[in-house]
Amino acid sequence: MISRSPTVADGGAGTTPPAASGIGSWFTRSNVGLLREVALLPVLILLIVVGSVTSPAFLTVSNFAGIGQQSAALGVVVVGESLILMIGGMDLSLEGTYGLAPMVAAWLIVPIAAYGEGTDLSPYLGIVVLVAIGAAIGLINGLLIVKGRLNGFIVTLGMTIVLAGLQNGIVKAQTLFNLPPAFGYLGAASIGQLPVSLIVAVIIFVLVGLFLRYQRTGRAIYAVGGNPAAARAAGIKVDRVKIGVYVAGSVLAAIGGLMEAGRVSAVTGQQGYGEGIIFNVFAAAVIGGVSLKGGRGNMIGAASGVILLGIVQNILTLDNVSNYWIEAIDGAVILFALFLARIVGGESTAETS
Amino acid sequence: MTSSGQALVEVTGIEKRFGTTRALHDVSLSIKAGQCLGLVGRNGAGKSTLVSILSGLVEPDAGTVSFGGEPAPRVGDTARWHEWIATVFQHSMIVPDLSVAENVFLGSTPGLISWRAMRNRTSAIMRDWGFDIAAGTLCRDLSVEQLQIVEIARALARGAKCVLLDEPTATLERDAGRRLFDRVRQLTAGGVAVLYISHHLEEVFEICQDVAVLRDGEMVLAAPTPGLSRDDLVIAMVGENHAPAAQRPVASAVGHPTPDREAPGATAPGARQEGEGVVLSVENLTADSTRGRLSGVSLQVRAGEIVGVTGLLSAGVATIGRVIAGAEESSGGEVRVRGRRVPSGQRDVAQRAGVGYIPEDRHTEGFVSHLGVAENVTMTVTKRLADRFGLLSPARRVTAAAPLTRRLSLVSSGPGQPVGELSGGNQQKVTVARTLAHDPSLIVAITPTRGVDVASKELLLGSLAGVARDTGAGVLLCSDELSDLDICDRVIVLVRGEVFTEFTEPPFDRDALIVATEGIAQEAAE
Numbered sequence: 001m002i003s004r005s006p007t008v009a010d011g012g013a014g015t016t017p018p019a020a021s022g023i024g025s026w027f028t029r030s031n032v033g034l035l036r037e038v039a040l041l042p043v044l045i046l047l048i049v050v051g052s053v054t055s056p057a058f059l060t061v062s063n064f065a066g067i068g069q070q071s072a073a074l075g076v077v078v079v080g081e082s083l084i085l086m087i088g089g090m091d092l093s094l095e096g097t098y099g100l101a102p103m104v105a106a107w108l109i110v111p112i113a114a115y116g117e118g119t120d121l122s123p124y125l126g127i128v129v130l131v132a133i134g135a136a137i138g139l140i141n142g143l144l145i146v147k148g149r150l151n152g153f154i155v156t157l158g159m160t161i162v163l164a165g166l167q168n169g170i171v172k173a174q175t176l177f178n179l180p181p182a183f184g185y186l187g188a189a190s191i192g193q194l195p196v197s198l199i200v201a202v203i204i205f206v207l208v209g210l211f212l213r214y215q216r217t218g219r220a221i222y223a224v225g226g227n228p229a230a231a232r233a234a235g236i237k238v239d240r241v242k243i244g245v246y247v248a249g250s251v252l253a254a255i256g257g258l259m260e261a262g263r264v265s266a267v268t269g270q271q272g273y274g275e276g277i278i279f280n281v282f283a284a285a286v287i288g289g290v291s292l293k294g295g296r297g298n299m300i301g302a303a304s305g306v307i308l309l310g311i312v313q314n315i316l317t318l319d320n321v322s323n324y325w326i327e328a329i330d331g332a333v334i335l336f337a338l339f340l341a342r343i344v345g346g347e348s349t350a351e352t353s
Numbered sequence: 354m355t356s357s358g359q360a361l362v363e364v365t366g367i368e369k370r371f372g373t374t375r376a377l378h379d380v381s382l383s384i385k386a387g388q389c390l391g392l393v394g395r396n397g398a399g400k401s402t403l404v405s406i407l408s409g410l411v412e413p414d415a416g417t418v419s420f421g422g423e424p425a426p427r428v429g430d431t432a433r434w435h436e437w438i439a440t441v442f443q444h445s446m447i448v449p450d451l452s453v454a455e456n457v458f459l460g461s462t463p464g465l466i467s468w469r470a471m472r473n474r475t476s477a478i479m480r481d482w483g484f485d486i487a488a489g490t491l492c493r494d495l496s497v498e499q500l501q502i503v504e505i506a507r508a509l510a511r512g513a514k515c516v517l518l519d520e521p522t523a524t525l526e527r528d529a530g531r532r533l534f535d536r537v538r539q540l541t542a543g544g545v546a547v548l549y550i551s552h553h554l555e556e557v558f559e560i561c562q563d564v565a566v567l568r569d570g571e572m573v574l575a576a577p578t579p580g581l582s583r584d585d586l587v588i589a590m591v592g593e594n595h596a597p598a599a600q601r602p603v604a605s606a607v608g609h610p611t612p613d614r615e616a617p618g619a620t621a622p623g624a625r626q627e628g629e630g631v632v633l634s635v636e637n638l639t640a641d642s643t644r645g646r647l648s649g650v651s652l653q654v655r656a657g658e659i660v661g662v663t664g665l666l667s668a669g670v671a672t673i674g675r676v677i678a679g680a681e682e683s684s685g686g687e688v689r690v691r692g693r694r695v696p697s698g699q700r701d702v703a704q705r706a707g708v709g710y711i712p713e714d715r716h717t718e719g720f721v722s723h724l725g726v727a728e729n730v731t732m733t734v735t736k737r738l739a740d741r742f743g744l745l746s747p748a749r750r751v752t753a754a755a756p757l758t759r760r761l762s763l764v765s766s767g768p769g770q771p772v773g774e775l776s777g778g779n780q781q782k783v784t785v786a787r788t789l790a791h792d793p794s795l796i797v798a799i800t801p802t803r804g805v806d807v808a809s810k811e812l813l814l815g816s817l818a819g820v821a822r823d824t825g826a827g828v829l830l831c832s833d834e835l836s837d838l839d840i841c842d843r844v845i846v847l848v849r850g851e852v853f854t855e856f857t858e859p860p861f862d863r864d865a866l867i868v869a870t871e872g873i874a875q876e877a878a879e
Contacts, residue, residue, distance in 0.1 A: 216735035216743045223732055226721035233680060233718040234732040234787060235704030295723060 040288065040304040043340055047311045055318040061193055063314065068198035071310035073098075073187065073259035074277065075201045075303065078284045079208050080252030082302045085285055086212075087245045088225040088294025089145065092278055093156040094253035096163025097137050099272025101254035102261040103167045105130040106176040106183065114178040115171050123183035127258065134254030135247050137163065142246030146239050164273035177266040186255075187262020197259045204252070209299030221245060226295030283334045284309050308337060359422060361386050361546045362407070362438060362515050367416035369402055369570075376402040377413070377570045384515060389537060389547040391561030391578065393554065395590050395806035396778030397764075399570040400550055404519055407548070409434035421514075432461065439508030440517040443524075443804070444716075447500050449493035456492050457507045478506050482539065498529040505536065515546040522556060523804055526665050526833070527867070534560050552806055554586050566590055591808050630691060632656050632707075632795045632827035633677065638686035639850075640676050645669040647676065648850040649686065654795060654827035659818060661841035662831045664870050669850040671713050674799040674831035678710035679703030680718075690795055704733065709793030709826075711784055713800045715777075719784035722773030726765045727754040729772050729783050733791040757786040761816055778809035785813055789820060796820065799831045814840050835866055848872040 051058035077094055084091045105126040110116035121129070141159055145152045181188075189196040212218040223231040224241050232238045261267045268274070288305030290297030312333045316326050360383035369377040377399045384390050394400050405411040406418065409428055418425040426433040447456050454468075454475040462471070475488035484502050492500060501521060508516045518537070522530040537547055537560050549561055557564050558578055566574040566589040574589040633654040640647040645667040654660045664670045675681040677688050682698030689695065690706045700710070712718035720729045731738060731750045738753055739745040751768040758765070763782040765775055772783050781801070788796060798817060802810040818840045821828050830841060838844050844856040846869040854869050 214744045214746060216739045216745055219728065219735060219745075222724060223721045223728075226723055227717075229718040230721050231732070232700050233678075233710055233712050235701045235791070236732070237701050295721065 040301070040308060043337065044304060044308060044311070047308065047315065051311060051315045051318070054315065058315065058318055063318075065190070065193050065195055065198070067307075067310045067314045068201075069187075069190075069195035069263060070313070071306050072195065072197035072201035073256040073263065074280060074284065074309070075306040076204055076256035076259065077253045077277070077281050078288075078302050078306050079204055079299070080249035080256075081281045082285045082288075082290045082297055082299070083208070083221065083245050083252075084249040085290050085292060086221050086225045086294060086297050087242050088228065089152045089242065089246065090292070091141060091152070091156045091246065091249055093137065093141060093159035093163060094249060094281060095272040095276070095278040096160040096167070097134055097250045097253040097272070098257035098260070098277065099267075099270075099274070100137075100163040100167045100257075101130045101133040102257040102271070103171065103176065103267045103269075104133055105258075106179055106261065106267045107170055109180060109183060110176055110178050115174040115176055117170075123180040126183055130254050130258055131251055134251040137254075138247035138250030139243065141250065142243035145246070146242045160273060160278075167272070168269045171269070173269045175266050175268045179261065179265055179267075183258075184262035184265055187259040188265065189262075197263065200259070204255075205299050205303050212298065217241065217244070222295055224294075225291075279331075280309055280334070283338065287334070287337050309334065312337075360384065360419075362418075362420055362548075363422075364403075364407070364418045365416055367403070367406060367413045367418075369399075369406065369411070369413050371402075375570050377406075380416070380567070380570070380572045382565055382572065382575070384546045384548055386514065386544050386546055387541050388563065389541050389549055389561045391557035391564040392548060392550045392567065393552070393557060393564060393586060393590060394567035396804075396809060397776035398567040398590070398806075400567055402570075403567065404440060404517060404550065407438060407517055408440040409438075435461070435508075435511040435513055437513060438515040438517060439511060439513035440519060441501065441504040441508065441521060443520045445497075445500050445504070447492050447503055449491070451492060452488065453486055453490050453492060453495070453503055453506075454488040456503050457488075457510050459507065461511055474510065475506070478510055482506070482509065482536075482543075484536075496529075497524050498526075498532070501525070501533070502536075505540075509545075513545075515548065516540060517548045517550070519550045520552065520804060521549070522551065522553065526667070527870075528665075530556075552804065554583055554807075557586070558583070568592060587807055590806070630656050632691055633829065634689045634692075635673075635677065636687050636689075638673065638676060638683055638688065640669075640672055640681065640683045642669070642672040642675070642681055644671045644675070644681075646850045647672050647683070650847070650850070650852055651686075652845055652852065654829055656794070656825040656827055657821050658843070659821050659828040659830060659841045661838040661844035662829060662847060663833055663835065663838060663844060663866065664847035664853070665833065667849075668847040668870070670831045670833055670847055671799050672850075673847070674713075674797045674829065677703075677795075677829065678708055678712075678797040680710065680712065704791065704793075707794035709733075709788035709791060709796040711788050711796065711798040711801045713803070713831075715781050715784045720772040720780060720787070723771045725769040726758065726763070726772055726775070726783060727751045727768035730754040730757055730786045730790055733787050737791075753790070754786070757789055758782075760789075761786055762812060778805045781805050781813065782809070785816065789816070792824065792826075794826050796826055796828045797831070798828065800834060800837075801830070801832070802834060802837055810836075833870075835863055838866070846870055 057063055077098055081091060081094055107117045108119050108121040108129060109123055109126040111120060112118045137159065141156055144150050144155045185196065186200060187197050191199065212221065220231065220236045220241050223234070223236055224238050228238050257272065260271060284305035285297070285302055286292060286305070287308060288297070288301035288303065290302055313330065316329055321329060363383040365381045367377050367380040380399070380403065392400060392403070402411065406413050409425070409431060412428040420437040448459065451459070454472045457475045457478070458471050472488040479486055479488070484506060486495070486499055486502060492503060495503065505516065521533055525533060537549065540547055549557065551557055561578055564576065564578050564581065564586065565572060566586060568590060631653050635650060635652050638647055638650045647669045650669070650673055652660070662670055662673060672681065676683045676697060679695065679698060679700040679702060687694055688697065690708055693706060695703050695706045695708070704710070727747070727750045731753050734753065735745060738749050754768055761782040763779055763786065765779065772780055775783070785801065796817065801813055801817070805813060814837060817828055817830070820826055830837060832838065838861055842859065844861055844866065846853045846855070846866065848870065849872070853872060856866065
């Protein structure tokens with residue numbers, strides 16, 4: 001029956017004949033994808049022009065190294081949040097993990113004089129503890145949301161408060177300092193002009209980007225976020241992918257927290273939740289075209305979102321905008337950038353379809 | 354359509370392009386009050402585009418739409434548009450958490466709502482048209498058929514003079530479909546015009562006075578139905594180069610045996626004689642499901658055999674397919690695939706055990722709409738395609754998908770085209786290709802031809818039969834579409850979650866099947 005079936009020309013609305021499936025259509029298709037991926041480029045160029053006009057210090061290697069170092073920690077958290085958004089979830093508690101994980105690790109490492117716990121743990125073991133804490137928080141979130149069928153918003157909001165409370169509770173709102181060099185290396189060291197944190201962040205972006213494009217679990221993330229029922233029907237272990245992504249996201253947040261702790265050579269009770277970094281994390285991801293509905297987004301977009309926020313922050317600082325006003329202006333710029341990203345990228349961030 | 358009265362809805366010379374694709378070319382159509390006009394055409398022929406234009410959602414590039422001789426309101430002015438024409442879409446547009454009255458007046462309530470007036474007017478409409486649904490009921494508590502009535506009532510409440518029904522029987526059981534026909538006749542008798550869109554030609558012959566056929570965006574036939582035969586319509590839909598329908602088993606008039614039934618006829622008896630492996634054995638399976646419960650079903654499928662399961666929608670036809678495929682949990686009994694027990698409710702485990710699954714609703718389970726054709730088709734086999742680090746290149750996916758898409762004559766602009774952009778029939782082919790990709794030893798297909806045009810239907814069923822013949826896979830075809838069952842070697846009829854009877858010798862008598870699905874024993878049937 002198959003062999004003598006005539007080729008059915010099911011042409012018409014929405015389809016073009018198969019003859020067109022050569023170079024031409026490949027070109028148009030990948031063009032659209034490419035356009036979306038570099039959607040923020042004009043905005044970035046505009047910002048760089050604005051920056052160099054308003055401040056002579058802007059267009060210098062050291063300034064850009066600074067932007068890189070300051071954005072690296074945020075960037076690593078954005079990678080984690082992007083992955084979670086792409087499976088159709090959300091995690092507000094990444095900012096809590098970003099504060100608590102380095103806090104606990106540092107607390108176990110530094111001496112009592114620096115408000116440590118007194119175990120004087122090796123800094124390397126401390127980093128292992130930090131990663132383990134991140135994984136544990138992600139696992140709890142994932143199990144509650146996926147297996148417990150609780151709403152991700154309220155679970156991670158509750159988790160945020162718990163984590164922030166622990167962060168302040170264990171050291172009674174003190175700041176931990178005297179971090180050993182090995183613990184601070186990732187956030188503080190530089191190779192030549194290049195901050196190590198920037199190099200590591202770039203490596204993470206590239207690896208995760210390649211993972212999402214070429215690895216079967218990475219592809220499964222798109223399928224799970226795009227249509228979980230279809231992914232399940234195709235034999236994908238949807239629950240496992242989701243929980244795994246929550247774990248990975250929290251581990252990345254913990255590593256981001258380690259970078260930040262190294263950069264400022266201390267862990268404060270404010271790191272993460274107190275600074276309210278989660279808005280910037282969501283903003284960078286969404287500006288970069290990661291869909292809040294799941295299934296869409298890529299690391300090039302997420303990275304450009306991070307760079308955009310970093311440059312805005314930098315311009316505001318260089319231009320001596322009053323500290324009292326910097327947050328309001330920063331917030332307004334982010335809202336404007338979200339609007340621009342919507343226009344350029346065409347991706348709606350609205351909840352309704 | 355010679356007009357005796359004035360046309361209620363008239364479109365002339367409609368043109369519509371989407372990018373480089375011509376969706377409609379010089380389409381004209383007119384509907385008079387009290388007329389029921391059938392609109393048929395294959396997937397991708399332009400029906401959906403015409404529906405969108407008639408519903409005031411899409412503006413044509415050229416041509417005019419007029420209502421009662423006046424030009425139509427501008428596109429987007431839905432309130433005024435609805436005074437003339439209202440569409441009951443394939444996918445329910447009902448808000449489940451609102452009451453019937455609220456849904457009937459959805460979007461057309463005044464600023465301040467008088468609940469009593471709204472309920473009274475809803476009750477009045479229901480009463481006038483002989484519908485029996487209480488205005489205060491929550492829509493989530495209604496059946497599919499009742500939801501459709503609410504949508505029709507919504508159209509009537511807005512005073513629509515023409516009702517557009519888009520595939521209205523696709524989700525209805527046979528009896529409910531019959532009652533729908535009565536309602537359509539009632540509407541036309543009351544002076545309402547009905548535009549009836551359907552893949553089921555029998556329905557068109559039954560209730561439409563006239564029929565219009567779209568092919569490749571052009572209106573190729575518009576004539577009164579009494580002067581036409583079924584083959585006339587099929588030829589108009591498919592074009593002249595279509596092999597006469599009677600030679601093909603599936604499209605042949607239902608119930609007529611065709612001597613050259615190659616696939617199942619040739620292999621299955623042989624397989625049975627050799628006692629070759631039972632691929633599926635189900636023992637005393639029970640399940641509680643919203644789709645219809647199972648109360649102790651046992652059955653077997655052998656290699657290369659195509660077994661049909663049919664019955665009313667509530668009889669558990671979809672449930673048994675879903676449970677065997679691992680998409681739903683059972684509450685008792687066991688499923689064995691090639692002798693190995695498969696735990697219930699774990700789709701990934703069932704797939705690894707060799708169960709392919711073509712789900713009943715392709716929109717919710719069949720594909721990921723923004724991912725490409727090749728990616729969707731190979732979604733079941735990423736493990737096989739990937740290297741030992743789990744890496745797989747897009748090029749490998751494209752290569753792996755190509756033979757399958759070719760086999761099913763899937764039409765797309767390329768392997769990267771998002772499946773959401775394809776026509777309904779091609780989307781279904783993606784779902785089928787995804788299943789064939791992992792070389793299943795058992796294929797569970799649930800209503801695989803729903804919403805698929807005649808030619809694609811043949812192709813899909815033909816490919817299932819071909820796979821059974823070529824690879825020795827067993828097929829469990831769960832469908833309430835009796836014409837699907839023509840490819841089966843045996844048909845099991847479920848009634849209220851139990852095996853009622855089994856038809857073992859094709860061809861199956863359509864009337865006997867219908868009687869059996871109703872649970873009426875018929876000694877003469879076997």
